Amino acid sequence: MHEIQVHNTLSGKVEPFVPLKGNTVHMYTCGPTVYDFAHIGNFRTFVFQDILRRFLKLRGFELTHVMNLTDVDDRIIANSAAAGVSIREYTEKYVQAFFADCKTLSVQSPEHWIRATENIDSMVELIQRLQKKTYTYDSEGSIYYRIAKFKDYGKLSKVDLSGIQAGARVDNDRYEKESARDFALWKAPKPGEHFWETSLGPGRPGWHIECSAMAMKYLGETIDIHTGGIDLAFPHHENEIAQSEAATGKPFVRYWLHAEHLLVEGEKMSKSLGNFFTLRDLFGKGYKPSALRFALASVPYRRQLNFTFDGLQQATSSVERLRNFAARLKNEKFPAGKRAAMEDRIAKAASDFDAGLSDDLNTAQALAAVFDFVREANIAMDKGEFRQGEVKAAQDLLATFDKVFAVLEDNDGAKLKVLGYGGDEGGPDDAEIEKLVAERQAARQRRDFAESDRIRKELLGRGIILEDTKDGSVRWKRK
Numbered sequence: 001m002h003e004i005q006v007h008n009t010l011s012g013k014v015e016p017f018v019p020l021k022g023n024t025v026h027m028y029t030c031g032p033t034v035y036d037f038a039h040i041g042n043f044r045t046f047v048f049q050d051i052l053r054r055f056l057k058l059r060g061f062e063l064t065h066v067m068n069l070t071d072v073d074d075r076i077i078a079n080s081a082a083a084g085v086s087i088r089e090y091t092e093k094y095v096q097a098f099f100a101d102c103k104t105l106s107v108q109s110p111e112h113w114i115r116a117t118e119n120i121d122s123m124v125e126l127i128q129r130l131q132k133k134t135y136t137y138d139s140e141g142s143i144y145y146r147i148a149k150f151k152d153y154g155k156l157s158k159v160d161l162s163g164i165q166a167g168a169r170v171d172n173d174r175y176e177k178e179s180a181r182d183f184a185l186w187k188a189p190k191p192g193e194h195f196w197e198t199s200l201g202p203g204r205p206g207w208h209i210e211c212s213a214m215a216m217k218y219l220g221e222t223i224d225i226h227t228g229g230i231d232l233a234f235p236h237h238e239n240e241i242a243q244s245e246a247a248t249g250k251p252f253v254r255y256w257l258h259a260e261h262l263l264v265e266g267e268k269m270s271k272s273l274g275n276f277f278t279l280r281d282l283f284g285k286g287y288k289p290s291a292l293r294f295a296l297a298s299v300p301y302r303r304q305l306n307f308t309f310d311g312l313q314q315a316t317s318s319v320e321r322l323r324n325f326a327a328r329l330k331n332e333k334f335p336a337g338k339r340a341a342m343e344d345r346i347a348k349a350a351s352d353f354d355a356g357l358s359d360d361l362n363t364a365q366a367l368a369a370v371f372d373f374v375r376e377a378n379i380a381m382d383k384g385e386f387r388q389g390e391v392k393a394a395q396d397l398l399a400t401f402d403k404v405f406a407v408l409e410d411n412d413g414a415k416l417k418v419l420g421y422g423g424d425e426g427g428p429d430d431a432e433i434e435k436l437v438a439e440r441q442a443a444r445q446r447r448d449f450a451e452s453d454r455i456r457k458e459l460l461g462r463g464i465i466l467e468d469t470k471d472g473s474v475r476w477k478r479k
């Protein structure tokens with residue numbers, strides 16, 4: 001096992017990862033703002049944090065992981081007011097869609113899903129702590145954070161504060177680096193907008209205070225890891241630090257991990273360019289969840305990911321190659337015995353896999369370790385050199401791989417069905433396929449080739465491909 005190293009945006013360096021308290025990792029991930037369906041750029045970040053989470057668990061850490069749902073922000077307030085519905089009513093559809101999308105992509109649930117609207121009290125309390133320490137000022141019913149008073153302001157994003165006018169402030173939750181300003185902690189309601197009646201007066205929280213309050217409520221005042229997309233480093237995470245550290249006097253986050261942007265066919269994804277995709281857009285085009293997860297996970301998180309349809313096609317083949325290999329291990333009969341050379345080869349693949357992920361989650365390196373081994377083992381099998389006694393170790397390697405990458409199980413059809421894609425095209429389930437395969441085997445044994453052919457054709461028509469192997473067994477896979 002290798003020492004785990006991660007790149008910390010705060011220090012700008014790759015550092016050994018050691019949790020603050022014993023074996024438990026306290027981790028916070030900025031979740032989606034549920035005003036629309038999440039897109040594949042969002043899911044690049046969510047798959048990254050899932051790989052991180054799964055790898056830490058594989059390495060024996062306990063996780064206390066919080067992901068929030070931002071269900072109140074400028075856009076939600078505006079959209080729900082325009083639609084004339086409550087915030088809960090407006091956001092619920094997107095919350096449920098997000099949960100379903102995560103499931104489809106095998107993104108594990110964190111230990112705590114929390115909603116901003118259920119934690120308003122904690123936000124009010126945190127603002128009051130900041131008021132007592134005079135980090136705030138009021139203006140027209142809103143409360144602002146005075147960034148000039150927090151001497152470390154800018155330490156995460158390295159934002160240049162020269163030329164910032166004292167007292168210049170901003171009400172929007174999202175703004176550019178060039179306009180670092182005093183930002184709103186609490187916003188006075190505009191006519192027609194939803195608001196909360198609190199001891200601060202009527203209003204609603206700013207976006208940044210939400211994450212500070214919820215992270216500290218569930219994870220304590222100093223947390224191990226905070227993840228998010230790189231676009232959140234400023235202003236959102238910078239402001240989280242300013243709020244939390246001003247209130248507690250303690251370091252807020254020990255390791256900040258940020259995922260780079262995703263491009264589509266080399267261009268920035270945008271609705272106006274027509275290259276904007278939600279998961280559902282891609283599933284509607286017939287792509288599999290496992291292929292999409294693989295494509296998003298295969299590029300190390302700190303590298304820009306250029307999403308292409310060629311790449312997605314390659315990911316589909318890669319997943320298939322792994323599943324075929326797993327099926328060979330399960331179904332074929334190899335000569336008895338085992339050889340030290342193959343055992344060493346498997347141990348090396350396992351070690352290289354761990355080395356890749358330990359090196360700041362270098363998924364490309366980890367995948368190369370597994371694919372190199374699979375290629376060599378397939379060749380050994382074709383030559384009749386792979387032995388039965390080597391099967392278990394090879395299967396263990398795949399199982400370890402899949403604890404992190406989670407693409408081996410052939411359940412894409414079932415997952416798509418849940419989202420309403422495929423319908424009957426989702427095809428027969430495993431049990432029905434196994435039954436038909438067994439019936440076909442029986443027909444072959446009694447030399448009823450017309451029947452065995454009929455079953456093969458029936459399965460093919462329903463999207464199942466059969467492959468007869470040399471040893472007389474049958475492998476099947478979904479098209």
Ligand SMILES: [Zn+2]
Pocket residue numbers: 029030031211236
């Ligand atoms: Zn956040």
